[in-house]
Amino acid sequence: MTFALAGNQNSGKTTLFNHLTGSNQHVGNFPGVTVERKSGGIIGHKDDVLVDLPGIYSLSPYSSEEIVTRDFLIKGKPDGIINIVDATNIERNLYLTLQLIELRMPIVLALNMMDEVRANHGSIDTERLSERLGIPVVPISAAKKEGLSELVSQAKAAAERRALPTRIDFCSAGPVHRTIHAISHLIEDHALRINVPERFAATKLVEGDAPMMDALMLSENEKDMIEHAVKEMEDEAGTDREAALADMRYAFIEEACKACVTRVGESKEYRRSVRIDSLLTHKYLAIPAFLAVMLIVFWLTFDVVGGNLSGLLGAGVDAFIGAVDASLINFGLNPVMRSFLVEGVLSGVGAVLGFIPIIVSLFFFLSILEDSGYMARVAFVMDKPMRKIGLSGRSLAPLLIGFGCSVPAVMAARTLSGRRDRRLTVLLIPFMSCSAKLPVYALFTAAFFPRYQALVMISLYVGGILLGVLSAYIARKTVFKDAPLPFVMELPNYRFPSVKTVLRLMWDKAADFLRRALTVILTATVIIWFLQSFDARLNTVADGSGSMLASVGRRAAVIFRPLGFGDWRVSTSIITGFMAKEAVISTLAVLTGGAAAGLQSLFSPLSALSFLLFTLLYTPCVAAVGVIKRELGTLSAMITVLYQTGFAWAAAFIVYRVGMMFI
Amino acid sequence: MTLKDLPIGDSARVTQVGGEAGLRRRLLDMGITPGTAVTVKKAAPMGDPIEILLRGYVLSIRLDDASKITVAI
Structure with a gap:
């Protein structure tokens, strides 16, 4: 059953x-x-x-x-x-x-x-x-x-026993009662035909529920009769249809509670919540307290727990891949096949596994914050500023997680109620610079802006947020025109989260990510491996410059020339950056045969800045695209990729061209 | 007067619930029906939204939406 x-x-x-x-x-x-x-x-x-x-x-x-x-x-x-x-x-x-x-x-x-x-x-x-x-x-x-x-x-x-409720209605004699019963008889056959209980259909019609009205397929005449009956009820009861029914239900409940419930003053849990809130939603301390909580969560996730776990896992995966590689060499497997298994398949699997520690530890903390009742307070405290960009306080947590990693951030957006808020939040997340972009920023700012390193980095973070807000504004005016859900939210008493629920959520999120992202990431790794390992005539290549990837990079270089970085090595690194943003650096390092000195020959300070902006904004990595596809569908994921890349190109173009005028 | 103007710490009874369809429905569903006693408990750090107590539980509501609820002391 x-x-x-x-x-x-x-x-x-x-x-x-x-x-x-x-x-x-x-x-x-x-x-x-x-x-x-x-x-x-x-x-x-x-x-x-x-x-x-x-x-x-x-x-x-x-x-x-x-x-x-x-x-x-x-x-x-x-x-x-x-x-x-x-x-x-x-x-x-x-x-x-x-x-x-x-x-x-x-x-x-x-x-x-x-x-x-x-x-x-x-x-x-x-x-x-x-x-x-x-x-x-x-x-x-x-x-x-x-x-x-x-x-x-x-x-x-x-x-x-198919035991149905023994009580059929909750209305006491009066206009509402009469109207519900009259309509209930009127629509009996229609309700029976579409298999909806007539009493439920009748109350929904009295409430003015449009989907129910459509589903019942009433004749114009019947609709008129219903509207007429409701109008009469409204006049007689001195209230409108929706309030009349809500009032009917709550009046019944109040009656029942008076007879059955004994309450003695305020509960301990309520008083405890008021005490906790005297700090956590305090006029001046609320925001510092929130920032402190988020900092601790980030520090624990990306440094203490996630960092160490990632390191451990990475070492394990490397050792495993090494062992497999060695045994395949021993076995004498064809080198191309070996390269496919080791550098294509296994490294793809390794990349997927690399996200697991972060997802697990982040959702561990998030579910504690959510289940304890704190996330509702965050929404309460931060609603006003978030409303300015057309969202509610509820969206703040996923956006902040975006600074760590877009993948769990997009997954966290699922708990938002209302389709519009969910989509708009997911759209905004890639604008929050994820931690994989940090090494790119660090290397470039050290090489080109040694004196203003911190300033450039902060500008990139803030710039991302501002451009995200701009995008949200445009999206709201064009695509997401539907009204947001009203922000009428319960502030539950603080409670201890259930261990089982927290563990369950961690497991679910990790398993969900593995299931959904594995195919996307694996496919992409294998494609990149293929392009990297062969030339156009399917001969294996000795170094990177002869590969198909390099020729794709050479073709793509034209697109990036107006932005100030038209070298094929740069465009190739941008393509591999789609796998993971930190791959931008490793690819550049391999192709230029060294770090800083090689970079100086490819970029001027201005084109470096334009490149950084492009890296900040262009399509989220394949793992993030995978989860966006999971949450919003294939079309939305493709739109995100195209929109972000187009937006990145335009922003970098403007910065480079405007910069040229001053130099 | 409306719920928006009710000072923090004060209680009143709801007399009328307004607002556009979705909002109004939500307010009614959450138990803000005519005759309900509400108490304003707190305002968020930036003054909006506010925290109200009704039917033994706490609800947060934006000032704009609170201005659609008419109350009498």
Whole structure:
């Protein structure tokens, strides 16, 4: 049987999902949208599958997450719903529950965080709540794994019996009640035909839900009748359709909570959150605290953990490749074949593995920050400046990660809600200078601007940000015209992140990257290897200058001549830089047969500056393109490559030509 | 008056919820319905957005959006 897990954000849904499904999870996307879809077999019930739906607050049609959930529940026809509800925030959580109940499916309410309620000397009469709602209610604590087997057996029992909620409506006698029932009868046949519960369809029509109106394929006459009935209801109730229904649901919930919930003052967790926030969202200390947190995360990721792990892994990979190479020589394998295996395939695999330490450690810290509730505070503190570039505070974290590496940054953007914000953020990420560009900057500034090294470097970083903001502005005026999702965001109480959830996320992100990026990177490495190893007549070449890559570089040199660096060695290094930005330097070093002196012959200070700007802006490396393709699709990934490269060319051209006028 | 003008630390009751379709829907879904008691707890370091307490939980909302919510003390 298939069960859907639905609930609000911050309700402990992910923790529950991880405890119920264990290690056999499958991650994918909902068809057609970039909303993550996770499913997994329920532990101890190997024929039962749990599908984790996005964290949402309502079933209205305004965000892709809500639409996906609705479609999955109505069309995917799961055998039952497990609705997780945060017992410490029960009023707002039940709002979604009432809409789920209207779907007329077997449903069990998992009342989470009951341990917190009890620790604060509160109580919830679950039996009475179950009577009021007409569905089974199981008190649980997902974090402490309490009540989970009871939850699963109740859900299975309800699904096996096809036990529908015993309560059909939540309206008390009055205009709203009358209207819902009248419309419900009116559309009964239409609803039956498209397999939607008529009561759910009726409330959505009263709310003025356009997608539901279309799906039902009503006649003009029926539409008129509905609009007329709604108009009359609005007049009589003295309020409009949307407010009337929200009010109906919340009035029912308030009533039910009054009867079932006992709360004693503010909870310990709330008071603790207020104390923590007196520092973390403090008027003057909030931003320094945020910068400190990010610096520590970066330092730990790229230096302490990631740096050492990368070094270790790199050494291991090199040793392995060396051993394979040696044994292949021993074996007497054809040298071209050996070169293909070692320099093409294995070094490609090595390049992919090289990202893993950074992804793992970065997501370790990010998921701690997210699950503890701090990321919501970051969004709260930084929303105002981020809004100036058309984004919300939520986008800041992925953008900052972009300074480390675009790959995890793009992957982190997935948690943003709303398609527009996600796409715009991913578009901006390549403008943040990633750490692989740093060695290029360092070498060139040392060679050409020894006195102003720091200034040039900082200008490159700041310039990238400014040009990114400019791009975001252009994109907003042209492509991303749809309105952003409203920034109405819950600030949950601070909580200790669940170890399992953190580890799970690290594993998922690493596995996801391996699966998705491996083919892209491997293909690119093999192509570059091929171009590097052969000339146009497919003879192997002894040194780089005769290879196909060099002749491609010679052709491409024409494109870069207007920018001040028309030498084929430079254009060749730009091509290999697509594999990894730091490869720009190694290629130049190989082709010029040395470092600084060789560079001086290829660049003037001005063309060096133009080259740096080009390196900063041109297409993200193949790994980043791979994850962009994964998140936004092939077309968007190709547009990103072309746009970034075109933009880089234009920027470098302007700098070089304007610079020429002054020299 | 609107929620935007409610001083930090003060409480009021919502009388009307406005705003364009998506925003309004979201506000209603989050429990900002007529009659709900709200308390302004804090403003972000740059003065916007603000933090409000309602129905036993904390919500952050931009001043622009808060100005669409009419409240009475």
